[in-house]
Amino acid sequence: MTSYIPLNQPRQIRIIHLAPGSREDLLCGTIETVLLGEASYEALSYEWGAPDRVCNFGLKHGSIPITTSLHQALRDLRRKAGVRTIWADGICINQDDLVERTKQVTLMGEIYKNASRVLTYIGPDADDSSSAIEFAANLVAFGVSRIRHSDPRIHIPEELPNLGLPAITSPRWQALRKLLTRTWVTRCWCGQEFLLNRNLTVMCGTTELRDWELFSKVVRLVFARRLPAHILPASGQDPLAIGECVFALGGVRRAILDKRAQFRLSNLLPQFHAFQATDPKDKIFSVLGLAVDREALGVTVDYTQATEELYTRVAGSILSLYQDVNFLSNNLGVKRLDLPSWVPDWSSWVFGTEYVNRDCGFKSKWNLSSRWVLTLENRT
Incomplete structure (x- = not known):
């Protein structure tokens, strides 16, 4: 060594x-x-x-x-x-x-x-991935052509051959499903790595995908009901999570590269909530480089600190900088960490209803002590 x-x-x-x-x-x-x-x-x-x-x-x-x-x-x-x-x-x-x-x-x-x-x-050439890539391109062309002419038969397996698609038992469907559910798409660091450079090449084994949005287009057409839903898995990886990851990557990438938007950390965390991290601290660190307010928040990468300390400091810094408790209304996940009740557990965060306190018509008065104790008073 x-x-x-x-x-x-x-x-x-x-x-x-x-x-x-x-x-x-x-x-x-x-x-x-x-x-x-x-x-x-x-x-x-x-x-x-x-x-x-x-x-x-x-x-x-x-x-x-x-x-x-x-x-x-x-x-x-x-x-x-x-x-x-x-x-x-x-x-x-x-x-x-x-x-x-x-x-x-x-x-x-x-x-x-x-x-x-x-x-x-995205991984080696396996599970007939080369054929799956070619099939995906054909499906995108098929799905786009039906955007204005929705045909309910697309969701009836027995009707697929009548629409010019392979039978439900065709190995091409299985190969495409395995390709789309490779875990690269839900990896939290994929965001920063994927979003900051215009010159991007997706590779499967030695095969280069000229159109990096190919997977995004297939998944979007499935959710738009223009392609059969069985493309995505019925078990194992959550198809909704796959969809959310694909949509987040596509939307944020276009906004950043076209300079149409800048994102606060409090905006990025719910955008990337479905992405997975081996180290729960990476739920913060993997998007920190994309946040326009990272220096103002004073949040720095430090793997020596406890996850609970990091999450509490991030929540406290957002509250202190913007004087706004609204982002806490997204804190609907089941808490796995020993955190103060008001601090979101970003390791298991479920995206909730944003700005719920505004919708309910009450204002909040609050005080954040130096020991990270949040006192809230609701006033109607």
């Missing part, structure tokens, strides 16, 4: 020079330390999967342990000839150094924004 050379400047990052080779060759390369903004690289977004680092990335004098999912991604991304320069968190950040990890996570928004391209790797 190779020891990392510490990063000793605030904006230093590491990048990988991925050596060429066939898929069966040893995965190896070199690591270079550079200043953010002074080197060209592609940034990798991928599903971490199992946290165990059981694979290795080979270096001249040793190796770095990496997860199976990162190993798969780099094997599919490396070129047969010529070096490829990539930033990937599992190698470029020392995962065993909590202080470095905290500092580098703070820079991740800029890392993805400054990349020449973001590579979103």
Whole structure:
């Protein structure tokens, strides 16, 4: 195992020079330390999967342990000839150094924004995924053509062949369902990685998807009842959660890149409530880089603090900055953490009715003490 050379400047990052080779060759390369903004690289977004680092990335004098999912991604991304320069968190950040990890996570928004391209790797070519991608494109064309001519037969399995679609038993439906329910779409860090760079390529194995919105279009057409609902799973992953994640990514991405909107942290948290996080602190940290008010709130990335402390400080900072308790009305989730009653548990948050106190016609008078005790008085 190779020891990392510490990063000793605030904006230093590491990048990988991925050596060429066939898929069966040893995965190896070199690591270079550079200043953010002074080197060209592609940034990798991928599903971490199992946290165990059981694979290795080979270096001249040793190796770095990496997860199976990162190993798969780099094997599919490396070129047969010529070096490829990539930033990937599992190698470029020392995962065993909590202080470095905290500092580098703070820079991740800029890392993805400054990349020449973001590579979103949704997993290896498996479960007939190549056929599923082609089928998805055909379905989008079919669904769009029926926007103004809704046909109820689309939701009757026996009628699908009469509409020019495969029978319900066709393996193409199963392949597409498995493709759409890969867990990359519900991963909380997918948001920041997906939203900040116009040059985005979605990859499944070695296949590049030219239209990154392909999945979004399929899911949107399902929810618009223009495609069969059985495309999404009846069990396992929640189809509503998949839909919410896809809609959030599409809507926020367009708004940010077109500079039509800026988002407060209190707006982003409900937008991304359906995304999943292994570490509950990442429910905050994964969207912090997108928040226009992150500096005003004084919220910083710090993995050493307890999740309960982080959630309480975030809620208190939002209240103190905006003098507005309305965002607390979304706090409808079942609490899993030991939090003050007024603090949302963002690890299990269910999006509720916004501004419920305005709708009910009462005003609130409140006081937030230095010990994070909230006193509320309702006045009709």
